[in-house]
Amino acid sequence: MEFSNILVERKADIFIITINRPKALNALNSETLLELSAAFDQVKEDPTIRVVILTGSGEKAFVAGADIAQMKDMNPMEGRRFSQLGQETFRKAELLPQPVIGAINGFALGGGCELALACDIRIASDNAKFGQPEVTLGLTAGFGGTQRLPRLVGSGLASEILFTGEIIDAQEAYRIGLINHIYSKETLMDEALALAQKIAKRAPIAVQLTKSAIQRGSNTDLDSGLAYEAEVFGLVFSSEDQKEGCSAFVEKRPANFSGQ
Structure with missing residues (x-):
């Protein structure tokens, strides 16, 4: 499959997927979700891949959210199908046999935070921001946020994040257990590769x-x-x-x- 919205790269037994819509802060539209789904299928079928790294292009955003421009005029059935597409795509990442490391560079909001939640391990740059701001737009989280966030940080903290729509920084995300490590934006990918290589050396x-x-x-x-x-x-x-x-x-x- 030809990719227009993501980049894929192989470094030995490590597979790197980069969401590449920098002008839209890597927002997730249907086309991008379908490309991610195809990339996850490719990984699943390749036993020589031992670890996956998932990141976003540029320093501003991992994924700033689902594409509001696409969502604003959806009817209920279109909204439901869009939610199901996001859920099915992220579930593929979660169910890959290989570990998935999320390298969170910048904004991880809405669908971006939900994509991060579907990774096995999350590391972030010191300028990263996390949140589920859907309620500020009259929306609910639709790509798994209401289910994965409480499982990860507990129902109380998850409820506060989901009900208020407030955005938290990397330090707070680390404090509540949303991410494992914080690095400078300059060294984030080097650290992600080092962690991936360490895992890839194991059985x-x-x-x-x-x-x-x-x-x-x-x-x-x-x-x-x-x-x-x-x-x-x-x-x-x-x-x-x-x-x-x-x-x-x-x-x-x-x-x-x-x-x-």
């Missing part, structure tokens, strides 16, 4: 099964989550990587993981 099957267990456990009761953890723990013993990793530890040498 790919074990990393992917760990992501699967986290996802399953986050949406079920503790006993069901523990039962699933035991299943994936048993499953890794069928991999060559498990044998290589344990042998390397006993033999006091670096492990060489093949992803098999």
Whole structure:
């Protein structure tokens, strides 16, 4: 698929997706969502990709939100379909076998914040801003914000952010657990790549099964989550990587993981 609104780049076993609508502060319209969906499909089908980095072009915005120009004249059915498209696209990112790192450079508002929430790990530049300002426009969050934000920061803080529409800075986002780290805007992508490379050196099957267990456990009761953890723990013993990793530890040498 030819991409007009996103850029894709491969650096060894790391796949970088950059939302590239800088004049619109990388706002998400339907075309951009469809391109993101296609890129996520491409990643899912490529077992040689071990980690994904998701970012926005420029220093001003990761994604400033969904495209208001497209939404302002929608009827109820069009609004519902647009919400479903965003939800389905972000869910693809969440369910990728590979870990997804969100490198948040600048504004992550509305749909941008919701896209960040669908990433496994979020790191941000010191000029990043987060928020769900939909209520200031007479809208509700429609790309998963009402569901993922409470799961991440708790219902009280999420409710305050969603009800007021207020924007928080990177320091506050870090304080409430919305992001893992804050870096300068100049070093953000270098730090994202360093983190991705660290993950990519680990056993790919074990990393992917760990992501699967986290996802399953986050949406079920503790006993069901523990039962699933035991299943994936048993499953890794069928991999060559498990044998290589344990042998390397006993033999006091670096492990060489093949992803098999």
